[in-house]
Structures are given as structure tokens and as C-alpha cells.
Amino acid sequence: MEQYKKMYLYKRIVQAKLFMDNHYAENIDLVHSSEEACFSKYHFIRLFKAAYGKTPHHYLAGIRIEYARQLLKTDKSILEVSILVGYDSPTSFTAAFKKIVGMPPSDFQTRHRLRTEKISANPLVAIPNCFAQSHGFIEGKESDVSK
Amino acid sequence: MIIKVTHMCVYVLDQASAYDFYVNKLCFKVHTDVPMGKGTRWLTVTPPEQPDLEITLFPVTEGGIFDKDAVKAMTQLIKGGRFGPAVLGCKDILATYEELKEKGVVFKKPPTKEFYGYEALFADDSGNWFSLTELPK
Known part of the structure; x- marks a missing residue:
């Protein structure tokens, strides 16, 4: 019986996490998430932290910034990205991004662009030679690993 | 020293x-994705x-x-669940189990x-199996 009760609690916490995963770009907050899990706000925070090691607030900020990292790798502007991941202003987005990633979004974009240019010029700079050889990425060169 | x-x-x-x-279900992050022709x-x-x-993630x-015979043999072995490439750690195994099942x-x-x-x-979409364990608190 105890095990069933525990699994039921886990299902509700997981539902709340998946709700955040699917609605991170919307104006959701702790009330929405705890309602999704059918818990009081404080009970929800405690259970969520026990399961995921961080508060729902920190988790939501983390996934918003993670999606922002992916979007910044496209040709979208910082303003566009900040709106797409649910921030009210590019200033608050930049501050949150810097806190989590350790650099401003503009620096992140620049680093990504430089890396992409380098790899586009020669993809083999991103592939350890043993893999490039053994998988036939280097034309006409016998693989050292299959000798 | 390694x-x-x-x-x-x-x-x-x-x-x-x-x-x-790996990306959408396990939430792994893409590091490099380059077309190689x-x-x-x-x-x-x-x-x-x-x-x-x-x-x-190598095809x-x-x-x-890989020649034709090697591809056939590897495909059979992978589909047959003969490879268990890694043990994956999580903070809470019951929550992770419920989420992945979902x-x-x-x-x-x-x-x-x-x-x-x-x-x-659990097995990946090819047949490779992984052990999911809870990291010590």
C-alpha cells in the first residue's frame, strides 16, 4: 500500500515536471505547476526538490535557458529568443542566461558561430581521428583499428 | 596518466x-551534428x-x-539486446522511471x-540496453 502511495506521488510530480517541459515558454509559475500536480505550493516545492535536486523555480529557469541555448544556435536574435523562452524582457533574459551559462547570450552566439564556421570548413576537426578512420570519413586511408 | x-x-x-x-526522451544534449556526406x-x-x-551515435x-557481413552481424546483435553500453545515473530512480515511461x-x-x-x-530504440541507477545521496 505504501509503495502504491509513493508511486502515485511520483506520477503527480512527474506530471508537473512534464507540464513545465511542455509549457516553459508560457507565463507559468509555481501555482500552475503545483495545481498540475494537485499539491499545495509548499508541499509541491519540497517533493519536487526531493525528486529532482532543485526547486521548481530553478528547474524552470534551467529549461528556459537550455532551450535558449538551442535557439541562439539558429539565426534568431536575442530579443526573439528571450520572448520564445518565456522572458518578459531581454534584460532579465540576459541576466538569467549569464547566471546559468556563465557568459552573456551574445558571447555564446559568437562562440557558436566561430565553432560552426571552423567545423564547416573541415568537419574532421570535430572528430577524433580513430573514429574518422574506422568509419570511413577519411577517403582512401586504411583504418588503423582494423589492421 | 589517463x-x-x-x-x-x-x-x-x-x-x-x-x-x-537520446535527445527528446532521455534529454541528452546535442554536442556536434555535422553532415559527413x-x-x-x-x-x-x-x-x-x-x-x-x-x-x-554511430549508424x-x-x-x-563495416562490410556487409559485419553490418548484418552487428544489426542482429544490437536488435537481440546483446550490447549494454553504459550505466546511467539519476538523482531519483522512481521519478526518472515514471518520466521515461510516460x-x-x-x-x-x-x-x-x-x-x-x-x-x-531499459532499451534504446535500436535495442542497446542501459542500466539506470540512483546516485548516492
């Missing part, structure tokens, strides 16, 4: 399907909190070290208490 593992290889039967499994790509992902370990296709991951064994600790087993 310091760390930087790359490891998981052989998969379909890279596009593996991308969906002839329909192949160099695709590596990293575990969510281990950004310096690149796992290459079992003819070329390089996302359609097929478990071969639910979280079970073993001598080592709680363990569950």
Missing part, C-alpha cells in the same frame, strides 16, 4: 530515430550534467570497418533493489 573518458561510441540502427530517443552524419550527444563526455552501415521508453526491469542499489533496465 584523466578522463572524452568519447564513447553507441552503435545505432537509425541515426534519426536515435536522435529522437553519403547520407551519414557525425552526431554526438552528452548526458545532461556531463558536457565533456561525447557519446557518438551501423557499410563503410569503414515518454514511451520501454523498460525491461522496473526499479528494483539490488545489492548495488536501486536499478532499472
Whole structure:
């Protein structure tokens, strides 16, 4: 019986996490998430932290910034990205991004662009030679690993 | 002195399907995704909190070290669940189990208490199986 009760609690916490995963770009907050899990706000925070090691607030900020990292790798502007991941202003987005990633979004974009240019010029700079050889990425060169 | 593992290889039967499994279901992050010609790509992902370990999702296709017979043999072995490439750690095994099940991951064994600790087993979309364990608190 105890095990069933525990699994039921886990299902509700997981539902709340998946709700955040699917609605991170919307104006959701702790009330929405705890309602999704059918818990009081404080009970929800405690259970969520026990399961995921961080508060729902920190988790939501983390996934918003993670999606922002992916979007910044496209040709979208910082303003566009900040709106797409649910921030009210590019200033608050930049501050949150810097806190989590350790650099401003503009620096992140620049680093990504430089890396992409380098790899586009020669993809083999991103592939350890043993893999490039053994998988036939280097034309006409016998693989050292299959000798 | 060797310091760390930087790359490891998981052989998969379909890279596009593996991308969906590892990125969208397991929430791994894409590290590098570069087209290499002839329909192949160099695709590596990293575990969510281990950004310096690149796992290459490599398709079992003819070329390089794989001839036709090797492809056939590898495909049979992978589909038959003969490869268990890694043990994956999580903070809470019951929450992770429920979440992955919700996302359609097929478990071969639910979280079970073993001598080592709680363990569950699941397979990827190709047939490679992984042990899911709870990290010590």
C-alpha cells in the first residue's frame, strides 16, 4: 500500500515536471505547476526538490535557458529568443542566461558561430581521428583499428 | 596518466530515430551534428550534467570497418539486446522511471533493489540496453 502511495506521488510530480517541459515558454509559475500536480505550493516545492535536486523555480529557469541555448544556435536574435523562452524582457533574459551559462547570450552566439564556421570548413576537426578512420570519413586511408 | 573518458561510441540502427530517443526522451544534449556526406552524419550527444563526455551515435552501415557481413552481424546483435553500453545515473530512480515511461521508453526491469542499489533496465530504440541507477545521496 505504501509503495502504491509513493508511486502515485511520483506520477503527480512527474506530471508537473512534464507540464513545465511542455509549457516553459508560457507565463507559468509555481501555482500552475503545483495545481498540475494537485499539491499545495509548499508541499509541491519540497517533493519536487526531493525528486529532482532543485526547486521548481530553478528547474524552470534551467529549461528556459537550455532551450535558449538551442535557439541562439539558429539565426534568431536575442530579443526573439528571450520572448520564445518565456522572458518578459531581454534584460532579465540576459541576466538569467549569464547566471546559468556563465557568459552573456551574445558571447555564446559568437562562440557558436566561430565553432560552426571552423567545423564547416573541415568537419574532421570535430572528430577524433580513430573514429574518422574506422568509419570511413577519411577517403582512401586504411583504418588503423582494423589492421 | 589517463584523466578522463572524452568519447564513447553507441552503435545505432537509425541515426534519426536515435536522435529522437537520446535527445527528446532521455534529454541528452546535442554536442556536434555535422553532415559527413553519403547520407551519414557525425552526431554526438552528452548526458545532461556531463558536457565533456561525447557519446557518438554511430549508424551501423557499410563503410569503414563495416562490410556487409559485419553490418548484418552487428544489426542482429544490437536488435537481440546483446550490447549494454553504459550505466546511467539519476538523482531519483522512481521519478526518472515514471518520466521515461510516460515518454514511451520501454523498460525491461522496473526499479528494483539490488545489492548495488536501486536499478532499472531499459532499451534504446535500436535495442542497446542501459542500466539506470540512483546516485548516492
